[in-house]
Amino acid sequence: MPAMPTAEERTRDRPILETTRLRLRRPEAGDIASIMAIAGDWDVARRLSRVPHPYGETDAQFFLETIVPTEWTWAITLRASGELIRMAGLTPQPAHDVAELGYYVARPHWGIGIATEAARAVVEYGFRAAGLARLTSGYFLDNPASGRVLRKLGFVEVGRTERHSLASGSTAPSVEMLLDAAPPGCHTGDR
Numbered sequence: 001m002p003a004m005p006t007a008e009e010r011t012r013d014r015p016i017l018e019t020t021r022l023r024l025r026r027p028e029a030g031d032i033a034s035i036m037a038i039a040g041d042w043d044v045a046r047r048l049s050r051v052p053h054p055y056g057e058t059d060a061q062f063f064l065e066t067i068v069p070t071e072w073t074w075a076i077t078l079r080a081s082g083e084l085i086r087m088a089g090l091t092p093q094p095a096h097d098v099a100e101l102g103y104y105v106a107r108p109h110w111g112i113g114i115a116t117e118a119a120r121a122v123v124e125y126g127f128r129a130a131g132l133a134r135l136t137s138g139y140f141l142d143n144p145a146s147g148r149v150l151r152k153l154g155f156v157e158v159g160r161t162e163r164h165s166l167a168s169g170s171t172a173p174s175v176e177m178l179l180d181a182a183p184p185g186c187h188t189g190d191r
């Protein structure tokens with residue numbers, strides 16, 4: 001029986017993705033200052049599970065050296081200026097065809113559809129190129145904007161639980177969401 005591919009092998013392919021306003025590329029060492037500025041914002045970190053607070057250079061280096069090589073992670077820049085404004089990624093789950101969608105946007109760029117535009121490109125990559133069958137995601141109950149983003153992408157609520165936030169050091173109620181790949185030949189209006 002062939003050996004199961006490692007996480008590095010599974011996520012090695014990380015093409016540049018382009019949308020109307022955005023360019024998604026592999027995060028790199030030159031991004032450390034931008035990553036620290038965006039992820040270091042308490043209003044961003046407290047809404048995420050895996051981002052510590054305060055967020056230092058060691059944390060950004062851990063992200064680049066440990067997370068980026070083993071997950072489908074993209075740095076999202078504005079096509080017009082090249083400014084890094086966001087991260088998005090798919091974290092492989094134990095089932096080989098399932099991944100968890102995560103994202104954050106720098107605060108000055110909230111509310112203009114950036115999260116939805118970039119996440120849509122990542123979701124399409126996951127289903128069409130990475131061959132995933134199902135995406136999971138979740139958001140803290142007090143973060144309805146993220147729930148709205150996921151619903152615009154077609155995710156549906158499948159339950160409620162508690163998730164831990166590294167930044168706050170505590171758990172909080174969360175909404176669990178799911179999106180299955182459309183069957184071949186089936187077009188969903190919204191995606």
Ligand SMILES: CC(C)(COP(=O)(O)OP(=O)(O)OC[C@H]1O[C@@H](n2cnc3c(N)ncnc32)[C@H](O)[C@@H]1OP(=O)(O)O)[C@@H](O)C(=O)NCCC(=O)NCCS
Binds near residue numbers: 048
């Ligand atoms: C959540 C987050 C990613 C949204 O990014 P964004 O670029 O502002 O999102 P978009 O503009 O694409 O869409 C936001 C949607 O939420 C809606 N929204 C905003 N505030 C809302 C609120 N309090 N209640 C309900 N909906 C809200 C917006 O109206 C918009 O929906 P619309 O297009 O139908 O009008 C961003 O706020 C962020 O990075 N937060 C910190 C990290 C985070 O929460 N990550 C997700 C973890 S699950």
